[in-house]
Amino acid sequence: MDSSSAPEPAHIPLRPPQQVMRLSRLGAFHQSRLSFMRILLRRLTAEAWRFDRPVFDIDAQGVGHAVYCAHGPERSYSLVCFAHDLPPEKRSDRVIAQAWDATFALFDGVPTGQDIARLSRNVPLQEAGRVTERELSVSRANRSVRLWEHVVSSLAAGHQPDVDQIDAVGYLMRTTAVYGSGKLGAADREAIAKRAELAAPFQVEMLSVYLTRAFVRDLVQHMAHVRAEKAGKRAAQLDPHLARRLGIGNSTGLGMAPFLINHPQLFHNWIAARETALQRVRSLEAASDQEIAQFLELFESARASTMRWRSAHALQERKLVALMADLDSMADFLSHAELEGARPWDRLYRWAEERLSVEGQEWLVSLMLEPFGDLVDDLADQMASHAPELRPVDGSMPLARLRLAIEARYDWALCIDWDDPESAARVWYISAEKQEPRLGERHQESVEAYEQPLAPGRDVATLYAALDGWDGAATVAEFLCHHPEHRHALRRVQILERAPYAEIRDNTIAADLLPIDLLRCKLSFFGATCFDPRSDRWVRISMFSNAPYPNELAARCDPFWIYPEALHQ
Amino acid sequence: MNLSLNELEALCRRAAVGAGLHWGLAEEAGKAARWLAEFDLPGAQALLRYLETLSGGSVLRAGPVSLEAPWRVEAGRLCPLIAGPALCDSAERLAKSGGLEMENVCFPVLVLPHAAATAEILGECVSLDWQALHAVTDGRCLSLASKQTDLLSEQAVSLTCRLGGRLGRHRARHRRACVSADCFDRLSALAHRSFAPATAQSRMLGAGSGCDEGNQ
Numbered sequence: 001m002d003s004s005s006a007p008e009p010a011h012i013p014l015r016p017p018q019q020v021m022r023l024s025r026l027g028a029f030h031q032s033r034l035s036f037m038r039i040l041l042r043r044l045t046a047e048a049w050r051f052d053r054p055v056f057d058i059d060a061q062g063v064g065h066a067v068y069c070a071h072g073p074e075r076s077y078s079l080v081c082f083a084h085d086l087p088p089e090k091r092s093d094r095v096i097a098q099a100w101d102a103t104f105a106l107f108d109g110v111p112t113g114q115d116i117a118r119l120s121r122n123v124p125l126q127e128a129g130r131v132t133e134r135e136l137s138v139s140r141a142n143r144s145v146r147l148w149e150h151v152v153s154s155l156a157a158g159h160q161p162d163v164d165q166i167d168a169v170g171y172l173m174r175t176t177a178v179y180g181s182g183k184l185g186a187a188d189r190e191a192i193a194k195r196a197e198l199a200a201p202f203q204v205e206m207l208s209v210y211l212t213r214a215f216v217r218d219l220v221q222h223m224a225h226v227r228a229e230k231a232g233k234r235a236a237q238l239d240p241h242l243a244r245r246l247g248i249g250n251s252t253g254l255g256m257a258p259f260l261i262n263h264p265q266l267f268h269n270w271i272a273a274r275e276t277a278l279q280r281v282r283s284l285e286a287a288s289d290q291e292i293a294q295f296l297e298l299f300e301s302a303r304a305s306t307m308r309w310r311s312a313h314a315l316q317e318r319k320l321v322a323l324m325a326d327l328d329s330m331a332d333f334l335s336h337a338e339l340e341g342a343r344p345w346d347r348l349y350r351w352a353e354e355r356l357s358v359e360g361q362e363w364l365v366s367l368m369l370e371p372f373g374d375l376v377d378d379l380a381d382q383m384a385s386h387a388p389e390l391r392p393v394d395g396s397m398p399l400a401r402l403r404l405a406i407e408a409r410y411d412w413a414l415c416i417d418w419d420d421p422e423s424a425a426r427v428w429y430i431s432a433e434k435q436e437p438r439l440g441e442r443h444q445e446s447v448e449a450y451e452q453p454l455a456p457g458r459d460v461a462t463l464y465a466a467l468d469g470w471d472g473a474a475t476v477a478e479f480l481c482h483h484p485e486h487r488h489a490l491r492r493v494q495i496l497e498r499a500p501y502a503e504i505r506d507n508t509i510a511a512d513l514l515p516i517d518l519l520r521c522k523l524s525f526f527g528a529t530c531f532d533p534r535s536d537r538w539v540r541i542s543m544f545s546n547a548p549y550p551n552e553l554a555a556r557c558d559p560f561w562i563y564p565e566a567l568h569q
Numbered sequence: 570m571n572l573s574l575n576e577l578e579a580l581c582r583r584a585a586v587g588a589g590l591h592w593g594l595a596e597e598a599g600k601a602a603r604w605l606a607e608f609d610l611p612g613a614q615a616l617l618r619y620l621e622t623l624s625g626g627s628v629l630r631a632g633p634v635s636l637e638a639p640w641r642v643e644a645g646r647l648c649p650l651i652a653g654p655a656l657c658d659s660a661e662r663l664a665k666s667g668g669l670e671m672e673n674v675c676f677p678v679l680v681l682p683h684a685a686a687t688a689e690i691l692g693e694c695v696s697l698d699w700q701a702l703h704a705v706t707d708g709r710c711l712s713l714a715s716k717q718t719d720l721l722s723e724q725a726v727s728l729t730c731r732l733g734g735r736l737g738r739h740r741a742r743h744r745r746a747c748v749s750a751d752c753f754d755r756l757s758a759l760a761h762r763s764f765a766p767a768t769a770q771s772r773m774l775g776a777g778s779g780c781d782e783g784n785q
Contacts, residue, residue: 133573133745182575189575191744390600392686395658432764440765450765453592477658481632484651487593 012282012346014275017409021271023506026260027517028319028359029524031562032366033373034273037527037544038562039380040206043197044553047073051550054110056218060226061085065120066218068211069110070550072197077136078107079211080116082124083219091142093176093251095436100126100140102173102215106208108134108187126177126184133187136204139178141212144169144249148220155224155235166245167308170530170542173216174249178205193384200380201266202526209543213248214550240552245564247545250528253538255436257518258428261454261508264492266385268499270525273383275501277369277376282346284375292339294371299334301563302367303327305529308564313533315514319359326352326360373559393491399479400472402493406464409496412505413457414464425511428454439515439537455509459489529562570753577746578603580756581616587762588620590650597654597683604682606746608711611721613748615676617756618723619649622675631675636662639670646724647674653683656730660690668731674699677725684730685711696734699725705734712737 019025031038043049050071058064068079082103090099105123107115115134122129126140147161147169154161180202182188192198221238228235260267287295306327311317333351338344345368352364369376407414416423427440429450440447453459463486470479480487495502507513515537523531528541546564548555572580582599586592598616605612631648633640636659640652652671656663663669674680677699688695689708697704700722702715714737748756 132571182573185571185573185576188573188744388600390596392657392660392690393654395655396661429765430763431767432761433767435764438765445768447765450763477655477662478636480658481636481651481655484594484632484654485591487591487654488596489593491593 012279012343014272014279017500017503018412018505020275021501021503021505023504023508023514023517025358025362026504026521027514028357028362029521030363030366031524031527031529032274032277033369033376033559034277034380034383035525035527036200036202036206037210037547038559039200040203040210041547041553041561042377042559044070044072044550047197048554049550051214051553053214053218055116056222058083058219058222062219062223062226065116066215067111067116068214068550070207070211075108075195075197076110077207078110079208079215080105080107080111080119080123081212081215082120084124086142088145091145093142093174095177095255095434097176098126098128099124100176101143102212102219103140104138104208104212104215105131105135105186106137106139106204106211108136108192130185132185133191135186136192137178137180137208138184138186139175139205139208139212141173141175141216141248143173144171148172151220151238152223152227155221155238156227156231156233158228158233158236160236160239160242163242163245166242169249170245170545171247171249172220173212174251174540175209175212175543176251177255178208180204180208193386199384201270201384206526209248210547211550213246213544213547216248217243217246217549240549243549244546244552247529247542247547249540249542250523251534251538251540252519252523253436254439254515256522257439257515257537258437258452258454260518260522261456261504263385263389264495264502265387265389265391265499268495268502269383269385271501272499273379274365277372277379278349278365280375281368281372282343282349284345284372285343286341287339287344291371292344295339295367296334298367298370298560298563299330301560302363303331305564306363309530311532313535315516315536316531316533319357322357323359323363326356326363329355330360330364370560391491391495393476393480393487394494395475395477395480397476397494398472399467399470399474399476402476402479402490403464403467403472405493405497406460409493409500409503410457410460410464413461413507416457416461416507418458418461422511423507424455424458424509426509426513428452428509439513442509453488455507456489456492456503457505457507458509459486460493462486463489463493527562570748570750572746572748572753574603574606574744574746577606577613577748580753580760581613583760583763584617584620584756585650585759587759588623590620590623594650594654598650598679601650601653601679601682603746604685605678606748607742607744608713608740609743609747610678610681610713612678612682613746613756614752615678615721617752617759618721619676619679620759621755633671638666639672641672645673647671649674649676649679653680656680657683657686657690660687663687663695663730663732664691664693667733668729671728671730672726674725674728675723677722677728678720680728680730681706681711685709687730691732693732694734694736696731697728698731699728705736707736710736710739710742713740 055067063085066081070077086101103124151161224235352361427442427447429447431438516533519539530542532540578599581602582595585595585598602612602616632651684695684697685706685708694707700719702719704713
C-alpha cells in the first residue's frame, strides 16, 4: 500500500489477527511499556513501596540466608534467599539439576523465624521440596562463573570491574526456573489475583526476580569483602552505575514454549492490549512538540542500546543486520520532520510497514507507545485473564456455524496439506526423563503416542474433516457426544469467537518451526531484552538490566529506565 | 497431602491422559476433580478409581448413544467423564426438558461438577440425585445430603438431573486440596504414562532444550 495515495481512514483499525498472529512477527516482538517488568516498577514507584533487608546472614563461604522485604500500601512481600556453596561439577541449568548457587521463595508477608526454618528445609530442594500457600513462588539461580569471579576479584583488589566484561555477560546470576501459580504447593494464582498489585500477569514472578537482583548485588559485594579481608585489604564498593547495567540472566528453553498455546484467552489479552495501544497512538490527530522531542530522544537511546545488542546465532544475526538498516532508514525518515501534520504516528507506522523488516516494524511499534503513558498504561489492567482458561463449550452452537467459524479463522490451517510429512514433521511431548516439553521428529522417533495438543491448526483441520456428513442444524453437543476426541480443538474454535488474537496462525509442528519465536514473544511481554538465541530452541535473555535497584526507586522514578542512554541520566 | 488446586487439576488431567483419555476430556476431568476438591469431596479418589478400570480406548465407546433421554450406552456402563461434559454441553436442552436421566453411570460424583457448570450457564440451580444422595448447586455453592458410600459409589443405576432445587446449607469451599499419599502416588503413576520414555534416538536427535550454560 502506498501511504501517500491511500485514503485516510476515518478510524484506525486494530491490526488484524491474520497480520499479527504469525510466528515470524510474534518472534520479532520487543519489550514495551506494557511489559510486565515495567508494569511492576511503575506501580512500585507510584505507590512509593519501601524496601528493607531484615536478615543477611551469609558466612565467609557464601552460605546462609537473607530476607528482602517489599512493603506496599496494603501488603508486604518477602524474598527469602538461600545461598549455597555449589561445587562446579553440580552447576547445571537443566531442569534435572539438584543443586544451585542460590534458591528462593517469595513469601506472602514477612516471614517469622519458624517460616524461614521451614523454608530452609524445602526451598533448597526445589522440586523435591514442598511449600505452602504462604509462598507465592519458588525459584533458583546459578552464577555466571566467569563474571562472578571477575567482579569479586576486582572489588576485592580495590578496583571496579571492567565494564566490557560486565556488558559481555550482562548478569551475575541467571535464574533457571521461577515457579509460581500453585507449583510445588505454592499459592494458586486465583488466590491472589484480586490484589491490585498482583492483578497484572506474572507480577509475583517479576517481583521475585527484581528482589533477586538486589540480593545478588549484595552477595557479590559480601564475597568481595570477605576476600579482601583475608588479604588484609579493603574491597571497593561496586559502582552503582556499573551495578545498574547488571540484569538477571535467564536461559529459556522449550519448557516455556507451549505456554502461549496452552493459554489462548490470556494470550489474546496480552496481544489485544498491545494492539489497542498501537491503535490509540496511531489514531492521534497530531503530535505536540514535546511528544516529538521525547520520541526522538528515546529513538536515539533505544537505537544506541540496539547497536549494543549482540547475538552469536545466525538467525538473530541476520535479523539484527536488517534491524540496523531499518534504524538508519528510520533516522533518515525522522530527520525530515515527518512527525508534523495530520495523524503523524499512523503515517510513521504505515511507512514502516512498507519499508522495514518485521523486526524493525515491531521495534518501532514498541517505541511509539513510549511517549504516551497516559494514553496506554491503563491497558495493563486488561492483560490478566480472570475467567478460567477452560470455559464451557457452547453445546448449542449449530454445526453450520461451527463450520463457518473454522473457515473464517482457520483458513490458513485448512490450506495446509497435513499428509505432507514436512507439515507434521514435529511432535511436542513431555519426556519422562526431564518431565518438561520436548520437540521430537514424528517420522524418526516413536513419540507420537505421547503427543501434546500443541498443533491447533492440524487438530482443527481434522475436526473440520470430521464434520463432513453432519447436518448443519445438528448441535455441537450432539457432535461431541459421538466425537469426544474433538473436544479440545472445538473449544479453541469457540474461544476465538470472543478472542481473535488467541491463536497463532502458523503451523506449530512444521519441519521449519522455530520454537524460539514462541519464547521470544512471551519473554518480550515479560520485558526481557538482549535476546540471544543459542539454538533454534533456546534463548538467553536479560531481565531488569538498567533498572533502578529497590533503594534507588524513590529517587529515580524514570519510566524509561530500560533504555540505557535514556533521559535523565 | 495438601496440594494447591492447580497442582491437583494438572495431576488429574495428566493422569486422565495417561489412562488413555483424549485431551479435551482429560481437561474436563482435571477441572472436575478440582471443583470437587474445593468442596472437600473425594473427586481425585473417584477419578483414580475410574481411570484404573479403563483399558486402552474403552472410554470412547462409553458415551451416551444419543442425547435423547434416558442417557445410556449400548452395552456396559456410562463414562462419567463423557456424560458429565455432555450434560454441560446440553444445558439448553435441559432448560427445555427440565430434567434428564442417566442409566448405569460409573462414579456418578464425577458428574456433579458438570451439573454445577450447567447451573452457571443457565443461571439456575440444578439438582442431582442418585441412590440416597441429593445435591443442589448453582455453580458456586453446593448443598449435599448423602452418605460417604454414595459419594464414592462405583455405579449409579439411575442418576437424575433436574433443573431447579433449593440450596440448603452451603458446603464450605476450600482453597487447597487434600488427597492421600496413596491416591497422589497412583495418580502420578498414571500421569507418568503420558510422558515419553527417553530413547537413544531422541537424545541423538537433540529433542532437548540443551539450555545449559554450566560453568560459563
